[in-house]
Amino acid sequence: MAKKIVTDLNVKDKVVLERADFNVPLKNGEITNDNRITAALPTIKWLLDNGAKLVLFSHLGKVKKEEDKAGLTLKPVAKRLAELLGQDVTFVPETRGQLLEDTIKNMKSGDVVLVENTRYEDLDGKKESKNDPELGKYWASLGDLFVNDAFGTAHRAHASNIGIASHLESAAGFLMEKEIKFLGEAVDNPKRPFVAILGGAKVSDKINVIESLLKKADKVLIGGGMAYTFLKAQGKEVGNSLLELDKVDLAKDLMAKAGDKLVLPVDVVIADAFSEDANTQTVSVDDIPAEWEGLDCGPQTIENFKEILKDAKTVVWNGPMGVFEMEKFAQGTLGVCKALAELEDATTIIGGGDSAAAAISLGFEDKVSHISTGGGASMEYLEGKELPGIASISEK
Template sequence: MAKKTIKDLQVEGKTVLVRVDFNVPMKDGKITDENRIQASLETIKYLIDHQAKLVLFSHLGKVKTEEDKAKNDLKPVAERLSQILGKEVVFSSVTRGQELEDKVKSLKAGDVLLVQNTRYEDLDGKKESGNDPELGKYWASLGDVFVNDAFGTAHRAHASNVGIASHLESAVGFLMEKEVKFLGDAVDQPVRPFVAILGGAKVSDKIKVIENLLDKADKVIIGGGMAFTFLKAQGKEIGQSLLEEDRIELAKRLLEQAGDKLILPVDTTVADAFSNEANIKVVSIDDIPANWQGLDCGPKTVELFADVLKDAKTVVWNGPMGVFEMPNFAKGTIGVCQAIADLEDATTIVGGGDSAAAVAQLGYEDKFSHISTGGGASLTYLEGVDLPGVVSIDDK
């Protein structure tokens, strides 16, 4: 890639500031999913092995109140990282000041320090998430070089990524390098046929993604709640299904622009209430009852989508095909997941968020070429928009 990578840096004996993404789900002070910690280990272990002194920065949740502070304390993450690495991870309970500075100064080669949640700095104004220049400069003063390995925050300009990078020699870590390579190659240099699958609730969340991928992909499959706005734009009756009335004209324009590139559902699983216990049936998209709502793709749609996918060499999937958290409306997402997993000799990428959660829930992680750790960042990348967290890194 055109940006410096971790291997371009001389790190031995240096204090290396590393932006990681430890924004892990927690319940009662316990981590419930440590995938993001695991994803950072290659970079952390490389720096330990190369005798760097590591200072790790991460946010956790949003911090607007004292209650948020207590709930989003990173200390349990430091403790878990210590267990994983088999060595002490020093923890600074503050994000600036003497305690932090003393702990950084006392680090020896191969030591690791985790700084308290960077968003503690947002409690009295958006210093972290607003990329406060003074804060970025202060954090940068603690180290010699900077490595950004937090793809999950790369679409935001924060003090702990863009702010630090503007003051130090900087590079991307292994995870960030992998994310940018997979998504970048898929969108900009795909092996064809290239099929994009977009799901989720709202067209408005993915307008720019649809527009960008219609230019780049051979086929764009639309599923999930957002499909009903397109079906309505085709003049179909959609009952009580999710509809963005103010996006109907946009959907008409996209349908005209796309021609046969855009693939929509042909049947749907409808329910008489938004509930897993509701009455359900499968109907053609031409026969949705007036008081029912479509909550999943039907079996013929799964067959259609699988048929479109069967020759694909590059697949990018972002967003579930239905309300997959309810078992009765998970079949569409499972079917699409299976169809992608069955592809041979194809590069298959899941773009974070709910679709990545679905893949994990279904146990298909090892069937995909790449599962993105950043839902919002991958979506921004698929829009064709530059990511500030990547742009701010030094060029080779």
């Protein structure tokens, strides 16, 4: 299925509604990281350069009660976007009504309007999050065309993505196109050898991804907190390490099915407390003391992973190898980052969330083929699920 891309649309003098992902971190009303805004700029600039009247929609956080609204307004985003574009961005502090309608009617080609946080609509029966049909129809009535560039919400059926798309000709923005290209090809048609690296805290969060990737990948490397459930399934002592006892039997089943395709750590960095100041040592996975906890992969594990990765042509990584936020326990994650950066002639993809945050914070943003902008969405894509936000985009 080939989806329409924004360049397939004739946008001149048209009101183009765009679902962007401006779900940025805020502190005291100030944006602390504008990556998501800068990532949206190529699509926004193309639309403006081609004569569109651009109306932007986005959510920001979760609005559960009236008092949440003040701290979750998109007004700071409008200010930052205006700075980045070098032009005015009209902020409309409501999600529907006369002011919004009149503002859009009075737009000229090249103008930009940002609508207030779509999640404000969730105060009245979760109308945004539950894809209220009247809300989607109303928003669609404000424009001529729809562009979805918010991969981070592509796994959700919301009024501001599929609700609008069901009423208008629609297309993927450049950011969405990139996600479809990289993640889609990795899942459906990877160059081999195809190696998947899975980390993070819990097996339960990634059961479906592990099962899906065991069918598709040549090797699946396991690290992070989830590794200890697998080690426990092998009968090893894991001390105070993160452990899902109710998933031990599942881990046994997965290992039995996978054979040598699934690769576990052979050594770990352990600590006597979950703290930057803890005493630490590196031990074999056979020698974890009862009162200690594993917080990172050890150096031999990273060497083993690098040896497997050196011939890889497609690599997908989701989830850090340890508690990378603490420098003492960031070496495993750093080692994976370095291994991916050194690969030549390989497509290297980091699925969003914590592994994306780790790669960016460790300075590897420009050294991999693609860092996904959507944690949950990239996980579901890797599972092979159809994402409603992508499915709703018009076919070519």
